Amino acid sequence: TQIVNVIGAGLAGSEAAWQLANRGVQVKLFEMRPVKQTPAHHTDKFAELVCSNSLRANNLTNAVGVIKEEMRQLNSLIIQAADECAVPAGGALAVDRHEFAGNVTEKVRNHPNIEVINEEVVKVPEGITVIASGPLTSPVLAEEIRQLTGEDYLYFYDAAAPIVEADSIDMDKVYLKSRYDKGDAAYLNCPMNNEEFERFYEALTSAEVAPLKDFEKELYFEGCMPIEEMAKRGVKTMLFGPLKPVGLEDPKTGKEPKAVIQLRQDNAAGTLYNLVGFQTHLKWGAQKEVLKLIPGLENVDIVRYGVMHRNTFINSPRVLNCTYQLKSQPTILFAGQVTGVEGYVESAGSGLIAGINAAQLAKGEKPVRFPRETALGSMARYITEADPNNFQPININFGLFPELNRRYRTKAERANKHATRALDALQEFKSTTNI
Numbered sequence: 180t181q182i183v184n185v186i187g188a189g190l191a192g193s194e195a196a197w198q199l200a201n202r203g204v205q206v207k208l209f210e211m212r213p214v215k216q217t218p219a220h221h222t223d224k225f226a227e228l229v230c231s232n233s234l235r236a237n238n239l240t241n242a243v244g245v246i247k248e249e250m251r252q253l254n255s256l257i258i259q260a261a262d263e264c265a266v267p268a269g270g271a272l273a274v275d276r277h278e279f280a281g282n283v284t285e286k287v288r289n290h291p292n293i294e295v296i297n298e299e300v301v302k303v304p305e306g307i308t309v310i311a312s313g314p315l316t317s318p319v320l321a322e323e324i325r326q327l328t329g330e331d332y333l334y335f336y337d338a339a340a341p342i343v344e345a346d347s348i349d350m351d352k353v354y355l356k357s358r359y360d361k362g363d364a365a366y367l368n369c370p371m372n373n374e375e376f377e378r379f380y381e382a383l384t385s386a387e388v389a390p391l392k393d394f395e396k397e398l399y400f401e402g403c404m405p406i407e408e409m410a411k412r413g414v415k416t417m418l419f420g421p422l423k424p425v426g427l428e429d430p431k432t433g434k435e436p437k438a439v440i441q442l443r444q445d446n447a448a449g450t451l452y453n454l455v456g457f458q459t460h461l462k463w464g465a466q467k468e469v470l471k472l473i474p475g476l477e478n479v480d481i482v483r484y485g486v487m488h489r490n491t492f493i494n495s496p497r498v499l500n501c502t503y504q505l506k507s508q509p510t511i512l513f514a515g516q517v518t519g520v521e522g523y524v525e526s527a528g529s530g531l532i533a534g535i536n537a538a539q540l541a542k543g544e545k546p547v548r549f550p551r552e553t554a555l556g557s558m559a560r561y562i563t564e565a566d567p568n569n570f571q572p573i574n575i576n577f578g579l580f581p582e583l584n585r586r587y588r589t590k591a592e593r594a595n596k597h598a599t600r601a602l603d604a605l606q607e608f609k610s611t612t613n614i
């Protein structure tokens with residue numbers, strides 16, 4: 180069995196290394212932090228979550244819940260660690276980010292088949308290699324990848340939400356509640372009346388934004404659009420988007436406020452909260468002014484300001500197979516955000532497949548194609564079969580799954596059918612392949 184190189188110990192690389200190592204393959208895992216940092220990471224831990232601490236929905240009525248369940252059944256490191264480090268978040272799987280990254284780091288470092296090498300990879304090594312260097316791939320490696328794929332990079336920018344200190348929130352003004360009272364009451368809600376909303380809206384749309392370079396403009400990914408940009412699209416975009424009040428009646432009045440800003444617990448101790456959907460590119464001073472206008476946050480202490488970052492990904496529909504192998508050089512595999520999957524769980528999911536397939540190659544066996552009916556398979560098909568001229572990273576959703584053979588009356592019934600079909604297909608796949 181050959182040794183396999185994995186570049187990057189993020190969500191995808193850690194998962195790929197784990198899948199390889201558990202199949203008896205020796206892994207060299209390269210990670211440049213802390214020798215060299217990225218613009219978004221703060222620690223030297225593996226699988227550091229750079230923005231939200233939520234891995235999103237955890238139930239099977241949501242596609243991201245289905246992919247989690249498939250990953251659980253394939254002994255996913257990332258999902259196991261997340262389950263072990265979960266904090267209350269209604270129907271979502273959110274984690275204490277420090278515990279989570281610590282848990283992953285320990286498991287990876289202690290695995291007898293994984294050797295960790297702390298250096299920046301500037302040249303893709305010889306032999307079977309999984310490239311999982313993420314949306315903030317170091318520039319030298321990015322250039323290597325550009326040469327390797329023969330395709331020009333696409334650059335665009337994501338945005339991250341501010342995190343605030345819990346004990347600086349005015350608890351008399353906010354209330355604990357999950358939308359429609361689903362799951363545990365995990366969110367703190369800041370209610371706004373008409374006047375408060377108008378004042379906030381006015382300040383947000385006129386606040387000063389940090390300057391963007393020419394080529395960065397208008398490149399926001401829709402799923403992670405800065406709040407000020409969304410606000411500029413109109414009041415309704417806000418009230419039907421991140422500030423929607425439905426299902427969040429204020430216990431003081433018994434009524435839905437005009438608008439609600441939700442705060443999500445960010446660490447197990449409950450000392451930090453992040454502003455849900457509040458990714459922003461506002462200048463730090465401006466962020467402070469705008470946040471002060473949110474009821475309950477008048478005196479809030481901001482521990483991390485919202486920021487924006489580059490996102491690097493390859494044109495997968497042109498260069499990758501759904502096995503995550505490079506078409507032109509099948510001993511090189513890609514995984515994670517750099518393939519154009521979007522999100523923590525999706526990145527880890529792609530790492531899981533790339534790890535399994537790199538192990539197949541190392542053992543002289545054929546890489547596998549995950550069934551289309553599964554979430555993992557649908558995602559692999561999407562990134563490799565989408566229109567290459569218009570390729571947009573996307574979170575997993577039921578729209579990526581093959582159509583069902585009949586129509587269902589409700590969304591829940593449809594979701595249920597997708598989930599059952601996916602998990603059945605995975606069982607069948609596991610029993611008929613040697614993975």
Ligand code: FAD
Binds near residue numbers: 187188211230514
């Ligand atoms: P990463 O987790 O970034 O891992 C890549 C690793 O490779 C890093 O540890 C890096 O240090 C290392 N590396 C890079 N270059 C080299 C090199 N040359 N040599 C050695 N090591 C190298 N997704 C969500 O689901 N929710 C969010 O809230 C969210 N917010 C985001 C906010 C920002 C600012 C960004 C940039 C992305 C965000 N994402 C979010 C998207 C994405 O899910 C995460 O970035 C996720 O971490 C991607 O996983 P990955 O394994 O592909 O990359």
